[in-house]
Amino acid sequence: MTDRPRSAPMPAALRQGRPPRHPALAVRCPHCSATPDMRCTTRAGRARVQRLDPCPARLAAHAIATAVCTTCQVTPGTPCHDDGIQRPDSSPVHNRRYEEAQETAA
Template sequence: MTDRPRSAPMPAALRTGRPAPHPARSIRCPHCAAAPGARCTTVSGRHTKTAPCPARIAAHAQQTAVCPTCQVAPGTPCHDDGIQRPDNSSVHNRRYEEAEEMAWPA
């Protein structure tokens, strides 16, 4: 047997077997209608997804974060120079970042 150097300790999230759930799971999914706290499902509803639907992540960002790009308050849809965005549920990329910083501080 060879003498190998010891590896780094295992992170706590891996030891417990479950990473922290995505903060978007705190709201109902507008795409698949998954309940708050429940995982998103496939179109058939038979299988759960490992990550939330993009629409759920956008809805979470819209409900919780101020948009640094268009300066709208939480709960207000983003706009482009006063013009409503083509998809009312779409948010600016900076708003996603702001919501993630609020949910998972460094």
């Protein structure tokens, strides 16, 4: 048996197999109040089961903060609209803006 300390660092070969971090984790979640770089939580305060999937509200906040919407032509930081009318909370961002946010993060 070896005398390695229990807090030995993880070997680089194992560390490379981790899935990439979702780019939406860079913003605070407006739904569950998770801070940047923290996973989204459920109402009970537990980490979401879908480890790599942030809350839909966090995905929308990330898209609004980082991407230009090619549908309604708004700049980053401005919410999407439909002919000047604010979009409903159920779909606050156009689908094309989500795609743009993914492309800019990659």
